[in-house]
Amino acid sequence: MSDMEETQGPEGSGGPVAPHRVIGTPPPAPRLLGSTAVTEDGEAAEAAADEGFEEHLEGLPLDDPRVVVHGKRAERVVAACFTLAFISGCGFIAAYVGLGVHTLDKTLRSNLALGTSLSVTLVALGLGALIWVRHLMPDVEETEQRHDLRSDEKERQAFQAYFKEGTANSQFVKRPLVRRTLMLGTLPLIAAPVVLLRDSGPQPGTSLRNTVWSPGRRLLVYGTNTPVTPAQFSAPGGMITIVPDGFQDDQDALTKAAVILIKFRPGELNIPTRYNGSTLIGTMNWTVDNIVAYSKICTHVGCPVALYEQTTHHILCPCHQSTFEAPTGATVIFGPAPRPLPQLPMTVDREGFLVARSDFTQPVGPSFWERG
Amino acid sequence: MSRPAVSDTDFDVPKALSGTGGWLDDRFHGARGFRVLMRKVFPDHWSFLLGEIALWSFVVLLLTGTFLSLFFVPSMNEVVYHGSYTKLNGIRMSEAYASTLNISFDVRGGLLMRQIHHWAADLFMAALTIHMLRVFFTGAYRKPREVNWLIGIILFSLGLIEGLFGYSLPDDQLSGAGLRIFEGVLQGIPIVGTYLAYFLFGGPFPGHYIVPRMYIIHVLLIPGILLALITAHLFIMFHQKHTQMPGKGNTERNVTGQPFYPYFLAKGGAWFFFIFAALTLLATFATINPIWLYGPYTPVAISSASQPDWYMGILEGSLRMMPAWEWNFLGHTLSLSVLIPFIVPLTVILGGASLWPFFERWATGDKSYHNINDRPRNAPVRTGVGVATVVFYGILWAEGANDVIADKLQIPLYTVTWIARVAIIIGPPIAFLITRRVCLGLQRKDKEELLHGYESGIIRQLPHGEFIEVHQPVNEERRAVIEAKKVPALMPVPGSEDENGIPAPSSRGAFGWARGVANRAFAETVAVEADGHGNGHGNGNGHHGDGHGPEVAGEEHEAVGAQGSTGSAALPPGEGEEG
Numbered sequence: 001m002s003d004m005e006e007t008q009g010p011e012g013s014g015g016p017v018a019p020h021r022v023i024g025t026p027p028p029a030p031r032l033l034g035s036t037a038v039t040e041d042g043e044a045a046e047a048a049a050d051e052g053f054e055e056h057l058e059g060l061p062l063d064d065p066r067v068v069v070h071g072k073r074a075e076r077v078v079a080a081c082f083t084l085a086f087i088s089g090c091g092f093i094a095a096y097v098g099l100g101v102h103t104l105d106k107t108l109r110s111n112l113a114l115g116t117s118l119s120v121t122l123v124a125l126g127l128g129a130l131i132w133v134r135h136l137m138p139d140v141e142e143t144e145q146r147h148d149l150r151s152d153e154k155e156r157q158a159f160q161a162y163f164k165e166g167t168a169n170s171q172f173v174k175r176p177l178v179r180r181t182l183m184l185g186t187l188p189l190i191a192a193p194v195v196l197l198r199d200s201g202p203q204p205g206t207s208l209r210n211t212v213w214s215p216g217r218r219l220l221v222y223g224t225n226t227p228v229t230p231a232q233f234s235a236p237g238g239m240i241t242i243v244p245d246g247f248q249d250d251q252d253a254l255t256k257a258a259v260i261l262i263k264f265r266p267g268e269l270n271i272p273t274r275y276n277g278s279t280l281i282g283t284m285n286w287t288v289d290n291i292v293a294y295s296k297i298c299t300h301v302g303c304p305v306a307l308y309e310q311t312t313h314h315i316l317c318p319c320h321q322s323t324f325e326a327p328t329g330a331t332v333i334f335g336p337a338p339r340p341l342p343q344l345p346m347t348v349d350r351e352g353f354l355v356a357r358s359d360f361t362q363p364v365g366p367s368f369w370e371r372g
Numbered sequence: 373m374s375r376p377a378v379s380d381t382d383f384d385v386p387k388a389l390s391g392t393g394g395w396l397d398d399r400f401h402g403a404r405g406f407r408v409l410m411r412k413v414f415p416d417h418w419s420f421l422l423g424e425i426a427l428w429s430f431v432v433l434l435l436t437g438t439f440l441s442l443f444f445v446p447s448m449n450e451v452v453y454h455g456s457y458t459k460l461n462g463i464r465m466s467e468a469y470a471s472t473l474n475i476s477f478d479v480r481g482g483l484l485m486r487q488i489h490h491w492a493a494d495l496f497m498a499a500l501t502i503h504m505l506r507v508f509f510t511g512a513y514r515k516p517r518e519v520n521w522l523i524g525i526i527l528f529s530l531g532l533i534e535g536l537f538g539y540s541l542p543d544d545q546l547s548g549a550g551l552r553i554f555e556g557v558l559q560g561i562p563i564v565g566t567y568l569a570y571f572l573f574g575g576p577f578p579g580h581y582i583v584p585r586m587y588i589i590h591v592l593l594i595p596g597i598l599l600a601l602i603t604a605h606l607f608i609m610f611h612q613k614h615t616q617m618p619g620k621g622n623t624e625r626n627v628t629g630q631p632f633y634p635y636f637l638a639k640g641g642a643w644f645f646f647i648f649a650a651l652t653l654l655a656t657f658a659t660i661n662p663i664w665l666y667g668p669y670t671p672v673a674i675s676s677a678s679q680p681d682w683y684m685g686i687l688e689g690s691l692r693m694m695p696a697w698e699w700n701f702l703g704h705t706l707s708l709s710v711l712i713p714f715i716v717p718l719t720v721i722l723g724g725a726s727l728w729p730f731f732e733r734w735a736t737g738d739k740s741y742h743n744i745n746d747r748p749r750n751a752p753v754r755t756g757v758g759v760a761t762v763v764f765y766g767i768l769w770a771e772g773a774n775d776v777i778a779d780k781l782q783i784p785l786y787t788v789t790w791i792a793r794v795a796i797i798i799g800p801p802i803a804f805l806i807t808r809r810v811c812l813g814l815q816r817k818d819k820e821e822l823l824h825g826y827e828s829g830i831i832r833q834l835p836h837g838e839f840i841e842v843h844q845p846v847n848e849e850r851r852a853v854i855e856a857k858k859v860p861a862l863m864p865v866p867g868s869e870d871e872n873g874i875p876a877p878s879s880r881g882a883f884g885w886a887r888g889v890a891n892r893a894f895a896e897t898v899a900v901e902a903d904g905h906g907n908g909h910g911n912g913n914g915h916h917g918d919g920h921g922p923e924v925a926g927e928e929h930e931a932v933g934a935q936g937s938t939g940s941a942a943l944p945p946g947e948g949e950e951g
Contacts, residue, residue: 107477112656114480115656122645146624200572255552335789
């Protein structure tokens with residue numbers, strides 16, 4: 001602020017005086033005290049100095065008219081701020097009392113009124129305090145000496161001497177049996193908190209390996225909870241979410257059992273069969289009428305794979321962008337998922353509805369240590 | 373500044389105050405202690421306000437959080453909603469979600485408090501981050517402040533968990549997906565992962581326990597620890613006194629600033645009101661976490677472009693960037709594509725930050741006290757490592773929004789991820805090298821300024837017609853700032869011995885060799901002294917590594933400054949360049 005003038009370059013050489021501040025030259029050194037980001041920035045500091053609120057009152061006596069006038073002005077501004085805070089604070093209470101909620105529109109109106117009045121109150125209080133400290137309080141700068149953090153040698157030795165004496169008196173060193181049995185005695189207590197946490201949940205067992213799908217369990221369309229026939233799902237290209245009949249609202253079950261159903265055009269589906277050498281050990285071709293069912297739970301960290309791109313037949317997980325190729329058994333073509341989405345074996349029951357042929361043949365969802 | 377220097381003390385302290393004060397002093401012997409406390413000097417610099425932002429955000433979090441806890445029901449029991457937000461009428465949801473709707477639409481001021489709370493959490497973490505960067509880049513973590521640095525890192529780590537658990541409490545679709553990811557990651561931990569997940573969630577995900585458990589951790593356990601650590605942080609800062617920036621009259625032995633009462637009290641109070649006001653303005657005009665739009669959690673659905681709060685972005689980005697590595701052996705699965713993103717980035721950054729003060733001390737052999745902060749340019753290795761870390765963090769963080777970047781910049785999604793995968797490897801080293809060069813360049817500019825003055829902007833025509841720009845000497849303040857530079861001493865070369873025949877530390881095996889290399893990197897500098905000191909600056913000054921308490925640096929620098937102002941022309945060409 002007013003440091004500007006004091007810190008101009010030396011002018012005694014008789015040469016031309018440097019202009020106030022040239023862009024690209026180092027700023028006059030800001031004083032650390034009382035200087036904020038504003039004083040570091042020469043431009044802003046000049047602007048502040050030009051406002052006229054800054055006067056050069058240093059060293060003037062208290063009864064100097066300039067000091068008195070400056071003080072009066074600052075006092076009025078501070079008082080205006082605090083009065084505004086009062087009025088706005090009353091407005092806050094009035095808004096609380098006067099404006100109801102319980103509908104979207106009313107809530108938003110109440111939020112606007114409460115928030116605005118509270119903001120104005122807080123800003124006014126802050127501004128008042130700031131102008132007060134910067135324009136009414138005298139500019140005091142103090143220098144304190146730091147004390148050595150390290151105790152002097154005598155203190156340290158006195159401490160050591162007493163510590164030794166106390167330890168000797170405690171007989172802690174001399175009687176190892178007491179020492180060791182004390183440690184022994186506290187040992188179980190240290191383990192106790194861990195032991196006590198045991199009942200916070202069941203052991204996982206094999207529960208991560210299977211889902212609630214079982215032979216004959218119907219596939220229900222998520223949302224409407226209606227069973228589905230292959231004929232109903234006839235338009236190729238779509239994807240629908242399926243939940244198991246009887247568990248539509250069971251979140252624990254759905255976390256593993258959610259399924260997506262995709263319909264292909266004839267010939268598009270190319271799910272590999274599994275060979276061990278040349279022996280056919282299993283088929284992954286558990287589709288019905290070019291409809292395939294994959295687990296909806298991403299094999300990465302378990303997000304629902306909810307995006308399906310019809311033209312490329314890519315299934316995309318919106319969380320971390322693991323991408324699965326639907327026609328070839330939901331194999332991973334990009335992203336952090338380590339393995340394909342498991343396929344749910346399907347068939348139709350006597351009434352023509354899609355049902356599970358069995359549970360998934362491998363664990364669904366994210367990897368875990370015991371998975372193997 | 374612009375104010376008179378004395379105030380009139382001719383008034384009587386009200387009886388109520390002086391009486392109470394006397395009553396207390398009779399019992400606590402407090403007059404001396406409280407006088408010292410009131411006169412406690414606080415140095416002023418804009419960057420010292422960053423930690424205060426975190427402090428005041430925390431206060432706002434406590435205030436608004438207490439309000440929210442009066443209305444929030446931490447239960448996962450299912451209810452069918454019939455309430456003010458009619459779009460969700462008839463929908464099954466947890467009581468936690470229903471009560472959050474209730475806070476938003478049926479409690480007056482509830483929506484405002486919820487949004488202030490959420491914004492304050494984001495600001496808290498942001499302020500912590502920036503504050504830690506300030507402390508790192510200025511070397512304020514050095515002796516004697518290492519413990520406070522470590523407390524800060526613990527505060528940051530706890531803040532991450534506190535934030536994650538806090539925004540997961542409403543049990544909405546977005547945060548539920550985040551919680552599911554957290555559970556999926558837990559499962560991936562070798563040997564104990566599934567047990568950890570089952571014990572924390574009380575069985576399979578999502579179960580009925582996680583919201584009440586997160587609630588008690590979020591409102592009692594972690595805030596309690598945070599409060600204790602913040603108190604310790606402030607007391608240690610208070611006891612050790614604040615660092616100060618280099619400047620005229622600032623030495624390692626003093627601290628210059630304004631007293632606590634009334635100056636810092638008023639300024640601190642104003643700062644609190646401003647931060648509270650900023651958060652309130654954000655909460656009023658910028659919607660955050662509109663859980664009513666996300667709907668209640670179901671494991672079956674998800675919305676696209678799901679992003680966590682900003683401070684979790686680094687973990688999200690790490691997960692997105694990782695290739696699908698997994699190792700199956702002996703009937704077990706090691707899920708590297710989950711473990712590496714979960715563990716490595718935060719361990720590298722927070723673990724590295726924890727060890728850094730001790731590494732620097734080992735590499736520089738500097739055991740002295742530091743109360744004057746470094747200018748970042750004067751510590752090229754530290755600043756380089758800091759910027760490299762920022763780049764490392766930044767790439768992971770940006771990758772956390774790779775779908776948004778791909779969408780906005782019209783770059784294929786996989787290309788964004790591939791760019792990030794390459795950048796995370798080559799970005800930090802490049803950032804380190806560039807920053808180090810820039811620092812040395814700025815040191816060279818400082819030296820130039822000290823020796824030849826600054827460009828004054830005055831063009832003068834010489835008698836023979838040539839135009840020159842007049843350079844003017846820098847002022848004393850600037851000179852003090854430039855000359856405050858301190859450079860670690862070079863250790864003796866490998867193979868050398870001291871007068872007692874003890875071999876130099878750098879010749880003790882591979883460890884010693886590494887120490888020598890690090891030491892040379894840290895000691896690289898462009899000397900600013902005009903006395904032809906060259907790169908041996910600090911060598912033989914006797915103030916490094918002697919461990920006998922703080923040096924009296926101010927006197928030393930005054931002496932150098934006095935010499936420099938007259939003898940600048942005496943610097944032989946080529947001297948003082950980096951060695």
